[in-house]
Amino acid sequence: MRKLTSIVLLSMALAATLLAQKSGIYKEDLDPSCKPCEDFWRYAAGGWLDRNPIPARQARWGTMSVMTERNRERLKTILEEAAAAGPGAPAHVKQIGDLYAACMDTAALDARGLEPVRPVLDRISAVSDLNGLRALLVEFQMNGLSPGMLVALPDLKNSKQMIANIGTGGISLPDRDYYFRDDPRSQKIREEFVKHVEQMFVLLGEPQDKAAAAAQKVMAFEKELAGAMLTNVQRRDPYARYHKMDLAGVNALTPDFDWKAVYRLFSLPESTPVNVSEPEFLRKLNAQLTSVPLEDWKTWLRWRAVKTAAGMLSKPFRDEDFRFSSTVLTGVREPLPRWQECANTVDRTLGDALGREFVARYFPPEATKRMTELVENLRATLREELEKAGWLTPETKKNAVAKLNAFYAKIGYPDRWRDYSQVSIRRDRFFESVRSAMESNRKYQISKIGKPIDRNDWGMTPPTVNAYYNPTMNEIAFPAGILQPPLFDLEADDAVNYGAIGAVIGHEMGHGFDDQGSKYDADGNLREWWTPEDRRKFEERTACVIDQYNNxxxxxxxxxxxxxxxxxxxxxxxxxxxxxRAYKRSLKGKEGPVLDGFTADQRFFLAFARTWAMVDRPEAARLRLNTDPHPLPRFRAIGTLQNMPEFHKAFGCKPGDPMVRPPEKQCKLW
Ligand SMILES: [Zn+2]
Structure with a gap:
């Protein structure tokens, strides 16, 4: 026995040494013909990018897309097994299997044509006066077809409490600016959009000329709504979105709209406070109720009904939806394979049921342990940085450290899984099954109003390759899906893990102190906790980054x-x-090893750039420049590294090199 134990221990120790030596850098992924100080992104990932062109089914492709598709393959295994499982299978497994099977059965979808959406279209047709329209808009709060949806959100100034929130909605193009921009590409998209709406009306059975006229009405209606919305830059200011009031207040804003009935629909007490994120939008919506002819309202509602259902209807609808939403807007050439589409649908609608199977099979407990260590090391490092930050007054410093200490870290998946017993899934009723799940999700969300916030709630499902910071909960979250190679590699040397997932953790922590996050305190409340002087200095730092990316x-x-x-x-x-700095701290004064010819610092930066080895189709890149708060991946790598003296030193870059911003212009957060 003793001997056996020692052999096992020895071999484990050997394995650990060998594993620790894995550099995690793959030379074939580099492009040595490009100088690191010229274009580090290309140097670090050129080989990989050349071998991995964007597939016809994708708008962008990169390191994280490969991880996403790997996860989807895993979901496929789970879902195919679930679909084949016998009657003894757990209820949630049966539900995901049935929904997947229903989605895969495109022959059944094709045979049903537009029948699934018929009941909603009939409801719209039956409206004969303004009161009927008002009642319908209340009813459509449940299925999401109403503009200005009521949802549950924390009170921004009392973040422990969930209140009602009325947002904006009702536009079909990606952002309000798409209705107004004058450049040729935007004009072309509007033209294509009108054609697309027209085609959908033709598929609904309208004659061509009526369909064309209807499409013009839809465009005009949405343009009015868009004109009353804040721009995406204005929306970044949380104070611009905070207008808490009572039911009487919101009724005064929109005298022609029956919010009392919406409260009744969701069984909300009339005393429930509500935040109206954009009062101007609600005023406009109210004006539309009386100024837009009833027939135009009905035309627009029919369009929204068919648009939101198109992906679940017969092939002509699915194809037309794909043509506009994917090809025109993002340049994608062919649809996702059906099984990928269906795995996504189950993930979106029964996320916890699918997610619990995913983590049971593909998320080892060691991952949580290692991630916790990394998060805590970054937290300790940031605490040290804040405490020695010369530009902050002691008062602001104290508040910043309190906020950092209060960061709540979520790793992998929720502690409790949701119960979907209210959802009815039928293999021969795909559309109705998805609607049942959506309605149940909507009621579940609304049921949170009036209660304290629930730490168990996640903003992403477990297989998602992404992470987030939520300012009102003051929490950072890392779904199981992102905790895998190459971003998180339990077998690789620390340098690449700090450069990849470490930078992701740091990024999410950084959001706690960005232009938006810095306005929320340790409790997640919207409150100015910076002294005016510190706020001014902070804004100088943000102005540096704004200027860099503008140029x-x-x-x-x-x-x-x-x-x-x-x-x-x-x-x-x-x-x-x-x-x-956290990586350096973890070395406790020692030098990191040289592996595969790269110093530890070099591997750290190579791993960071590899995270952003990702390219967009030209159409998709333009869409993102207009709407996405994230810089394009290539410039997340380049822009960030241009400001990092530690990077310049690691690769011997000199002032004047493209990867070096002039020292006096280098930006710095801390
Ligand atoms: Zn972010």
Whole structure:
């Protein structure tokens, strides 16, 4: 026995030594013909990018897309087994199997044509006066077809409490600016959009000329709504979205709309406070109720009904939806394989039921342990950085450290899984099954109003390859899906893990102190906790990043909107700085090893750039520049590293090199 134990121990020790030596850098992924100080992104990932062109089914492709598809393959295994499981299978397994099977049965979808959406279309047709329209808009709060939806959100100034929130909605293009921009590409998209709406009406059985007229009405209606919405930069200011009132207040804003009936629909007490994120929008909506002819309202509602259902109807609807939403807007050439589409649908609708199977099979407990260590090391490092930050007054410093200490870290998956017993799934009723799940999800969300916040709630499902910071909960979350190679590699040397997942952790922590997050305190309340002097200095730092991204040439004369991407860019800069210092801290004064010919610092930065080995189709890149608060992946790597003296030192870059911003212009968060 003793001998056996020692052999086992010895072999484990050997294995650990061998594993610790894995550099985690793959030379074939590099492009040595490109100098690291010229374009580090290309140097670090050029080989990989050349071998991995964007597939016809995708708008962008990169390291994280490969991880996403790997997870989807795993979901496929789970779902195919669930679909084949016998009557003894657990209820949630049967539900995901049935929904997947229903989704895969495209022959059944094709045979039903537009029958699934017929009941909603009939409801719309039956409306004969303004009161009927009002009642319908209340009813459509449940299925999401109403503009200005009521949802549950924490009170921004009393974040422990969930209240009602009325947002904006009802536009079909990606952002309000798409209705107004004058550049040729935007004009072309509007033309294509009108054609698309027209085609959908033709599929609904309208004659061509009526369909064309209807499409013009839809465009005009949505343009009015869009004109009353804040721009995506204005929306970044949480104070611009905070207008808490009571039911009487919201009724006064929209005298022609029956919010009392919406409260009744969701069984909310009339004393429930509500935040109206954009009062101007509600005023406009109210004006539309009386100024837009009833027939035009009905036309628009029919369009929204068919648009939201198109992906679940017969092939002509699915194809037309794909043509506009994917090909015109993002340049995608062919649809996702059906099984991928269906795995996504189950993930979106029965996320906890699928997620619990995913983590049971593919998320080892060691991952949680290792992630917790990394998070805590970054937290301790940031605490040290804040405490020695010379530019902050002691008062602001104290508040910043309190906020950092209160960061709540979620790793992998929720502690409790949701119960879907209210959802009815039938293999021969795909559309109705999805609607049942959506309605149940909607009621579940609304049921949170009036209660304290629930830490068990996640904003992403477990297989998701992403992470987030939620300012009102003051929490950072890392779904199981992102905790896998190459971002998180239990077998690789620390340098690459700090450069990849460490920078992601740092990025999410950085959001706690970005242009938006810095306005929330340790409890997640919207409150100014910076002294005016410190706030001014902070804004100088953010202005540096805004200026940098406004001026980065991304090709074809295009630029980022610095004010739109500043939060993400600050997260990247603060996050990478923090991850680097945390890595150094973990070495406790020792030198990191040289592996595969790279120093530890070099591997750290190579791993960071590899995370952003990702390319968009030109159409998708333009869409993102207009709407996405994240800079394009290539510039997340380049823009961040241009500001990092530690990177310049690791690769011997000199002032004047493209990867070095002039020292006096280098931006710094901490
Ligand atoms: Zn972010």
């Amino acid at each position: 980065l040439d991304v090709g074809e004369g295009l630029r980022h909107n610095g004010k739109l991407v500043v939060g993400e860019a600050l997260g990247d800069l603060g996050g990478l700085t923090l991850a680097y």
